[in-house]
Amino acid sequence: MDNVVEPAIRIVKKSKKAAGSRLKNSMVVVNDAPEEVEADTVEEEELELPADSDAEGGVRLNFKSFMPEDLNNPIFKLGMTFPSAEIVRNAVTECNLRHMVDLKMPRNDQRRIGAHCAEGCPWNLYVSKDSRTKNFVVKRYVPEHNCRRERALRRCTVAWLGQKYLDSFRADPKMTLGNFGRIVQKEWNLIPSRSKLCRARSVALRQIYGDEVAQYNHLWDYGQEVRRSNPGSTFYLGLGDGHFSHLYISLDACKRGFLTGCRHVICLDGCHIKTKFGGQLLTAVGVDPNDCIFPIAYAAVEVESKATWKWFLETLKQDLNI
Structure with missing residues (x-):
């Protein structure tokens, strides 16, 4: 704007109705020189000077935004x-x-x-x-290129692969590394190493499911919320050397429902927890009048042994006043 000669430029306001969402009023820059610049000859790449409704009689530059x-x-x-x-x-x-x-x-x-x-x-x-x-x-x-294509690109990083295929792992969390590598090779003509694919899958799954270490840090907040939302519930959390050891949870509604409306028979079972840190999940369920499973309590322990089952049953006995 500093290089523009003021008397040679004037801004003319044109009033015409535009279709759709276009502005009704537009500003056209007209040169008083012998050759006039028409609005139709302005290319898309050139800068336009539309009217600024916020400024008083001023103009603003309108650039193409990257979406x-x-x-x-x-x-x-x-x-x-x-x-x-x-x-x-x-x-x-x-x-x-x-x-x-x-x-x-x-x-x-x-x-x-x-x-x-x-x-x-x-x-x-x-x-x-x-x-x-x-x-x-x-x-x-x-924009022109005259160089040859490269097969090993440094910008094909673990973070880029994990973010690029985040939706693919959200749809199929159990995708194998072989299938993951074939998809990358088909879409990008790149062959990342197996270790890079493994780390990229870990990055994507961590974004989908969250950090497991951070989830353990929220157990105290979860126990407080259980006691607040369902008074009378039981929540026991045991630590060993400052780390998670065992956990017992029984909701008050489940305990009252079992004692008042279910058969006085308790069924026990345990299963593996297939996560990064592993463990065992011990459960106690009953049978309701519709012959359906009615949960009573569950516990997360490190291993399934006589000592852990004894601790779980003693805690359940005290919780149900058996």
């Missing part, structure tokens, strides 16, 4: 805006892997990001934060 759905197949353009630097880095990584080229980012900080391809390749990208839009704007972009 989240564009991350699957990013296409950069001059003047395109990004809300954060992290989205710019993700778009560069996606472009790197989709075109199978080894892109480098020598400039990568909170205000500017510069990326280029291999030596001799004209592909170049420079994005920096703009003070007017308060976003990151593409200032320089050369």
Whole structure:
């Protein structure tokens, strides 16, 4: 704007009805020089100057914004805006892997990001934060490639694989590493190592189910919520050397329902807990008048042994006043 000669430019407001959600009033920049610039000749990549309803008689720049759905197949353009630097880095990584080229980012900080391809390749990208839009704007972009494709890409990381196939593991948590590797090879023509695939699967499952260590830290809060929401419930938590050892839970509604409406027969069973830390789940159930299983209490212990069964039955006896 500093290089524009003021008398040679005027802004004309055109009033016409637009179809759909377009604005009714638009601003067209007209040059008083002999050659007039018509609005139809303005290309999509050029910057438009629409009217700003918030400012009094001012103009604002309208850039093309990068949408989240564009991350699957990013296409950069001059003047395109990004809300954060992290989205710019993700778009560069996606472009790197989709075109199978080894892109480098020598400039990568909170205000500017510069990326280029291999030596001799004209592909170049420079994005920096703009003070007017308060976003990151593409200032320089050369889209042509003349380099050869790479098979081993450093940006194919464990975090990228885990995030990319998060929905696949959510649909099939028991996907094998062989099937996972074949899917990656088919979609991206990449062959990651087996250890990388294993770590990527762990990252995806941790995001889906949460961190198991952090879940153990919430047991005290869970016990307090059980006592608050169902008064009379029993919640015992045992620790060994500061770590989880055993757990006993019996809801008050289950205890009263068994004593008043079920047959006075208790059935016992145990099963394995197939998680990272393992353990055994001991259960005590009854039979209701409809001959259906009625839960009474359950306990989580380290191993199934005579000592753990004795502790579970003694606790159940005291809980039911047998």
